[in-house]
Amino acid sequence: MSVATADPNTRTFDPTVYHVKKSAEGVALDIKDFNLWYGHAQALHGINMEIQKGEVTALIGPSGCGKSTLLRCLNRMNDLIDELSIDGSIMVDDFDIYGPGVDVIALRKRMGMVFQKPNPFAMSIYDNVVYPLRVDGITRKSILDETCERALRSAALWDEVKDRLKESALGMSGGQQQRLCIARGIASDPEVLLMDEPCSALDPIATAKIEDLIADLKGHYTIVIVTHNMQQAARVSDNTGFMYLGRLIEYGHTDTIFTNPKKKQTLDYVTGRFG
Amino acid sequence: MDENANLSQAERALERQREVPASGGAGAAGVSARETPPKTGRRVRTYTADISAVGEPALWAFGGALALGIILIAGFLAMIAWNGFTTFWPKPIAQVELRDGTTIAGEPTRGGTYRPGESVLAQLNDQQRAEIEAELGFAERTLYKTANFDIYGDDFRWVSDFEVAEITYPADMHLFQRQQWGDFVGRVAGLVIAGEEVPFDYDLMQREQSEARRRFNEIRNIERNEIGALNHYIERERLNIRRAELRHGAESERGAELIAQSRERIAEYQAQFADLQARVNEIRANDRNYRVTLEEVNGETRETELSQIVRFYPANDLTTLDKTGIYFSRWWEFVSTEPREANTQGGVLPAIFGTVAMTLLMVIFVAPFGVITALYLREYAKQGRITSIVRISVNNLAGVPSIVYGVFGLGFFAYAMGGTIDQLFYPEALPNPTFGKGGILWASLTLALLTVPVVIVASEEALAAVPRSMREGSLACGASKWQTIRYVVLPKAMPGIMTGMILAMARGAGEVAPLMLVGVVKLAPALPIDGFYPFIHLDRSFMHLGFHIFDVGFQSRNSEAGKPMVFVTTLLLLALIVTMNATAITVRNRLKRKYAGSQF
Ligand SMILES: Nc1ncnc2c1ncn2[C@@H]1O[C@H](COP(=O)(O)OP(=O)(O)OP(=O)(O)O)[C@@H](O)[C@H]1O
Numbered sequence: 048m049s050v051a052t053a054d055p056n057t058r059t060f061d062p063t064v065y066h067v068k069k070s071a072e073g074v075a076l077d078i079k080d081f082n083l084w085y086g087h088a089q090a091l092h093g094i095n096m097e098i099q100k101g102e103v104t105a106l107i108g109p110s111g112c113g114k115s116t117l118l119r120c121l122n123r124m125n126d127l128i129d130e131l132s133i134d135g136s137i138m139v140d141d142f143d144i145y146g147p148g149v150d151v152i153a154l155r156k157r158m159g160m161v162f163q164k165p166n167p168f169a170m171s172i173y174d175n176v177v178y179p180l181r182v183d184g185i186t187r188k189s190i191l192d193e194t195c196e197r198a199l200r201s202a203a204l205w206d207e208v209k210d211r212l213k214e215s216a217l218g219m220s221g222g223q224q225q226r227l228c229i230a231r232g233i234a235s236d237p238e239v240l241l242m243d244e245p246c247s248a249l250d251p252i253a254t255a256k257i258e259d260l261i262a263d264l265k266g267h268y269t270i271v272i273v274t275h276n277m278q279q280a281a282r283v284s285d286n287t288g289f290m291y292l293g294r295l296i297e298y299g300h301t302d303t304i305f306t307n308p309k310k311k312q313t314l315d316y317v318t319g320r321f322g
Numbered sequence: 323m324d325e326n327a328n329l330s331q332a333e334r335a336l337e338r339q340r341e342v343p344a345s346g347g348a349g350a351a352g353v354s355a356r357e358t359p360p361k362t363g364r365r366v367r368t369y370t371a372d373i374s375a376v377g378e379p380a381l382w383a384f385g386g387a388l389a390l391g392i393i394l395i396a397g398f399l400a401m402i403a404w405n406g407f408t409t410f411w412p413k414p415i416a417q418v419e420l421r422d423g424t425t426i427a428g429e430p431t432r433g434g435t436y437r438p439g440e441s442v443l444a445q446l447n448d449q450q451r452a453e454i455e456a457e458l459g460f461a462e463r464t465l466y467k468t469a470n471f472d473i474y475g476d477d478f479r480w481v482s483d484f485e486v487a488e489i490t491y492p493a494d495m496h497l498f499q500r501q502q503w504g505d506f507v508g509r510v511a512g513l514v515i516a517g518e519e520v521p522f523d524y525d526l527m528q529r530e531q532s533e534a535r536r537r538f539n540e541i542r543n544i545e546r547n548e549i550g551a552l553n554h555y556i557e558r559e560r561l562n563i564r565r566a567e568l569r570h571g572a573e574s575e576r577g578a579e580l581i582a583q584s585r586e587r588i589a590e591y592q593a594q595f596a597d598l599q600a601r602v603n604e605i606r607a608n609d610r611n612y613r614v615t616l617e618e619v620n621g622e623t624r625e626t627e628l629s630q631i632v633r634f635y636p637a638n639d640l641t642t643l644d645k646t647g648i649y650f651s652r653w654w655e656f657v658s659t660e661p662r663e664a665n666t667q668g669g670v671l672p673a674i675f676g677t678v679a680m681t682l683l684m685v686i687f688v689a690p691f692g693v694i695t696a697l698y699l700r701e702y703a704k705q706g707r708i709t710s711i712v713r714i715s716v717n718n719l720a721g722v723p724s725i726v727y728g729v730f731g732l733g734f735f736a737y738a739m740g741g742t743i744d745q746l747f748y749p750e751a752l753p754n755p756t757f758g759k760g761g762i763l764w765a766s767l768t769l770a771l772l773t774v775p776v777v778i779v780a781s782e783e784a785l786a787a788v789p790r791s792m793r794e795g796s797l798a799c800g801a802s803k804w805q806t807i808r809y810v811v812l813p814k815a816m817p818g819i820m821t822g823m824i825l826a827m828a829r830g831a832g833e834v835a836p837l838m839l840v841g842v843v844k845l846a847p848a849l850p851i852d853g854f855y856p857f858i859h860l861d862r863s864f865m866h867l868g869f870h871i872f873d874v875g876f877q878s879r880n881s882e883a884g885k886p887m888v889f890v891t892t893l894l895l896l897a898l899i900v901t902m903n904a905t906a907i908t909v910r911n912r913l914k915r916k917y918a919g920s921q922f
Pocket residue numbers: 085090109110111112113114115116117128163
């Protein structure tokens with residue numbers, strides 16, 4: 048793995064358009080020249096991206112363009128996949144998360160993640176929510192109870208499940224399960240929240256609640272959200288990155304991306320004229 | 323090809339037309355259009371197509387195969403249940419006068435047809451011979467359980483119908499089940515109560531017999547438990563002496579002291595032993611004042627203590643209520659007492675106990691071993707050629723004949739491991755082996771080895787079925803791999819693992835062949851769990867229902883007498899296995915329900 052040194056402006060191929068000002072301050076995750084291969088198929092091509100602290104960053108793009116792959120790289124979820132190779136670096140606080148000697152578990156504890164498909168565990172609702180605390184070794188019941196309620200309230204689920212916290216989480220509806228996973232993702236108060244299409248299984252009301260939640264969390268947490276919903280991206284995010292075929296085509300302030308993109312592909316995509 | 327298809331279609335259409343000339347609009351389009359005006363739309367389903375294309379014959383074959391399987395299993399179960407459940411029902415005693423003037427008495431057990439030989443025919447009169455010839459040379463016969471083995475030298479006798487002069491069912495015929503020598507069929511010729519002859523009275527005898535049985539059990543209790551305990555202690559002191567000799571030497575001061583102590587204690591125990599013996603003798607002397615004289619149908623008699631009679635009843639003079647009582651009391655005796663008479667009589671309690679204990683022990687061994695192996699193979703090992711070889715080998719292990727495991731268990735567990743344990747920890751008992759012979763520990767380990775492939779395969783499948791997304795969810799929360807397995811993967815896979823365990827248990831509980839090599843015996847002197855320290859004696863040999871069936875039915879002095887017991891024991895073994903499995907399945911279903919639910 049080589050630490051990226053190339054200045055994006057000097058590279059000849061794939062000139063990504065950046066609107067976000069590069070700054071040493073306030074960068075939560077600094078992705079530098081990141082490439083990724085599944086076996087021999089390259090899924091990410093030279094991604095350069097700075098994710099700002101305390102802001103909401105949306106990733107948009109057509110299906111299969113590598114949004115989930117990129118997101119999963121941020122907390123090294125892709126480690127589980129055999130035959131995966133990467134190149135480049137992702138910096139968090141001056142250390143490369145793909146560098147040698149990185150404590151992956153400690154890294155993941157700093158990041159909550161909500162997956163594309165709900166994946167509650169085969170345990171009670173309560174145990175699901177406090178799972179991140181339990182694996183951290185927290186056993187004080189008062190702390191767990193309090194966390195459980197706070198996380199479930201944030202995920203707009205508390206009122207629905209407060210009477211059945213001891214029941215199995217697998218008996219909930221798909222949308223409830225997804226909100227449960229969101230609650231789990233924020234239960235341990237992570238610095239970064241990675242959300243992969245968190246609202247794809249939710250009805251408009253729940254979606255609105257999740258968007259409210261994101262708005263509330265903004266400022267405290269750094270949020271990266273993958274979404275197919277343009278309006279949602281426009282509503283909740285500060286910055287937006289548009290990806291296409293494994294490349295980051297354009298990355299900038301959400302207003303700019305949606306109203307005044309520099310690239311035709313981006314314009315076509317955000318206006319729905321994508322062909 | 324195409325043309326042919328078209329042709330046959332057309333032909334079929336014609337045929338249909340011919341078959342249903344009156345069906346009007348239902349006819350097909352095409353060739354027949356001339357006669358019936360075409361309707362809008364085409365008929366999609368045709369029933370005249372080649373029926374193999376519809377799949378109906380295959381359906382019949384599958385259904386038939388299933389039905390056949392069910393019938394076979396149901397028939398098999400029905401046979402065992404019928405034979406098993408009827409065994410203990412009291413049967414009447416027939417008194418048969420034979421044409422040659424002799425008389426026999428016994429329970430008719432079963433009948434049959436046979437072809438009498440020339441020499442038999444030669445002794446018959448003309449009328450009998452004519453009767454047999456009318457049946458094309460066949461004659462009917464009945465097997466009577468005459469009992470009285472001590473008088474006749476046999477328990478059963480075939481009687482051909484042509485030999486019989488008259489059959490009666492006298493009300494004073496009794497069946498006596500004796501502690502020794504098996505059953506007795508006959509009458510009471512004399513009764514001695516408290517040393518005085520009294521006339522026979524059924525109720526009186528019943529009362530006195532229960533009293534006598536109480537004395538009998540008291541004697542046995544003393545001999546078994548109290549004297550048994552003393553023997554146990556004396557043996558322990560003997561071993562202590564031997565150990566002191568081995569460790570300190572008999573001459574050394576410490577050794578001499580220990581030996582002296584042990585000797586003293588042995589003397590103490592022997593004094594107690596004498597006391598107990600005296601008490602037993604006293605009861606026994608009293609017991610000898612209660613006697614009964616039994617008389618078989620031809621007048622020969624046997625005198626015995628009343629306490630030797632386990633049960634007696636007037637077989638031909640019973641109400642249905644009496645019979646029901648006897649029936650259940652015999653069942654109770656069967657499941658709650660020890661065997662008598664080379665296992666053909668009495669109960670099977672030690673065998674039930676041995677079977678359950680061995681199976682549970684096996685599960686205790688096989689569960690962690692199988693699950694840990696599966697966890698390693700599935701979760702930790704790098705999936706490659708070596709893991710597939712291991713996996714294939716494990717699968718093949720399931721096909722190794724079980725007796726091979728028995729040989730391995732005897733050679734490796736009992737002789738190699740057990741022998742070493744004996745040398746290290748029980749040198750004082752040598753040359754008598756403690757662990758260096760078959761025992762319940764080695765038997766359950768052997769069975770654990772035999773069933774571990776089942777558990778591994780089922781556990782691996784259950785682990786593989788845990789969705790990757792769940793593991794990812796856990797890892798994303800910052801859980802380590804072990805935490806993920808422990809809290810997320812294992813609970814989710816538990817029902818599947820339990821299924822494997824149930825299969826293993828069912829297989830293990832029914833296995834007999836390897837056990838014969840590693841610890842099952844015909845008659846175990848003591849249970850593997852008792853009141854003496856250390857309470858659980860894993861080195862002891864034990865009895866097993868499966869082996870009991872084999873032994874009673876095919877190895878006993880009189881296999882005809884054992885036959886009914888074979889069915890009863892089989893029934894019991896089946897019931898036991900079903901109970902154990904049902905318990906496990908209930909536990910599994912409870913687990914499953916706990917985590918039940920749909921994904922969406
Ligand atoms: N485990 C994997 N092994 C091999 N190829 C993969 C794997 N996961 C994803 N890919 C490939 O990588 C590419 C990017 O996939 P990714 O899941 O990141 O897309 P996405 O942008 O999240 O799409 P969607 O919006 O449909 O979720 C796709 O071409 C996909 O086929």
